[in-house]
Amino acid sequence: NAQFAMKRAKQSGRVEVYQPGEVSAARRRFSLETELRRAIDRDELSLAFQPLINLETNSVSGFEALARWIHPDHGPIPPSEFIPVAEESGLIVPLGRWALDATARTLAEWDRRTGRVLPVYAGVNVSAVQLQRDDVAAGVAGALGANGLDGSRLTLELTESAIISDPDRAGRVLTALKMLDARIAMDDFGTGYSNLAYLQKLPIDILKIDRSFVTGMLADRDSIAIVRAVLSLADALGMKTTAEGIETVELARTLAALGCSTGQGYYFAKPLSADDALDYLLARAA
Ligand code: C2E
Ligand code: MG
Ligand code: MG
Numbered sequence: 001n002a003q004f005a006m007k008r009a010k011q012s013g014r015v016e017v018y019q020p021g022e023v024s025a026a027r028r029r030f031s032l033e034t035e036l037r038r039a040i041d042r043d044e045l046s047l048a049f050q051p052l053i054n055l056e057t058n059s060v061s062g063f064e065a066l067a068r069w070i071h072p073d074h075g076p077i078p079p080s081e082f083i084p085v086a087e088e089s090g091l092i093v094p095l096g097r098w099a100l101d102a103t104a105r106t107l108a109e110w111d112r113r114t115g116r117v118l119p120v121y122a123g124v125n126v127s128a129v130q131l132q133r134d135d136v137a138a139g140v141a142g143a144l145g146a147n148g149l150d151g152s153r154l155t156l157e158l159t160e161s162a163i164i165s166d167p168d169r170a171g172r173v174l175t176a177l178k179m180l181d182a183r184i185a186m187d188d189f190g191t192g193y194s195n196l197a198y199l200q201k202l203p204i205d206i207l208k209i210d211r212s213f214v215t216g217m218l219a220d221r222d223s224i225a226i227v228r229a230v231l232s233l234a235d236a237l238g239m240k241t242t243a244e245g246i247e248t249v250e251l252a253r254t255l256a257a258l259g260c261s262t263g264q265g266y267y268f269a270k271p272l273s274a275d276d277a278l279d280y281l282l283a284r285a286a
């Protein structure tokens, strides 16, 4: 809500809300955690879908599902604020289950509306805490089964931290996910711990090159060197690559020329509502 100015104290997970024109008596505090719990219960979260573009054919390969929270009084609260709170409080488990179910429901709904099995997948983010505390493979199996979807329609996006914290558990979960035919993407690749041994041991299908390297790659030699290195590493290991944060046609062209498989970024599209994402897919296929 525009009349509120929000100041959030990230460390404490609390939000302070000020109403302009009123003094400290009007100052309210609320706990982001309590509000988030309520939002999950009341189904106030939604998903936005950002297109993932095949850089060779320029067609839509899939979409990344991104959680959105529009608080009824306080307006949009970005994932960079509520995901950490969800992780600290354990709410990431129900939130993550909801994201899987809602993504699978949306894919099934698109199939139903178009009368065919659409050749697109959805990427769902899985946090390290969720991987630790929940049976993610069972959650994926449930979401697929309930919606009659093949496992190849889902890609689970994990960060390096999810693997480093418990490599044995991560290995078991990833193996179970592969048995469902789902794919695994390493998200924000290059920003975590640079222990590359796991790339050899785990069934990873896609490396997602972090936006921080993509943004600067045309201006900055170090960034382009890192991007080239990730592309050649992925190629040598038989993995696909997705570049995040493509904001210009130059970046799209350069990454395509370097052999990057897939692109994601504002140049193609911002995260869209489920309806707009389906329209985008159909328009781009036409
Ligand atoms: P991520 O998984 O790396 O997702 C990509 C983020 O980059 C998204 O931010 C997306 O909107 C943004 N982005 C995409 N293209 C561009 C671009 O061209 N320029 C710029 N400046 N940004 C771009 P978003 O939606 O704010 O999400 C932030 C992070 O929150 C995600 O990063 C992910 O780590 C986390 N997140 C979002 N939804 C979920 C969820 O359902 N579960 C979990 N565990 N994490 C989630
Ligand atoms: Mg992601
Ligand atoms: Mg990412």
Ligand code: MG
Binding pocket: 188, 210, 211, 244
């Ligand atoms: Mg990122």
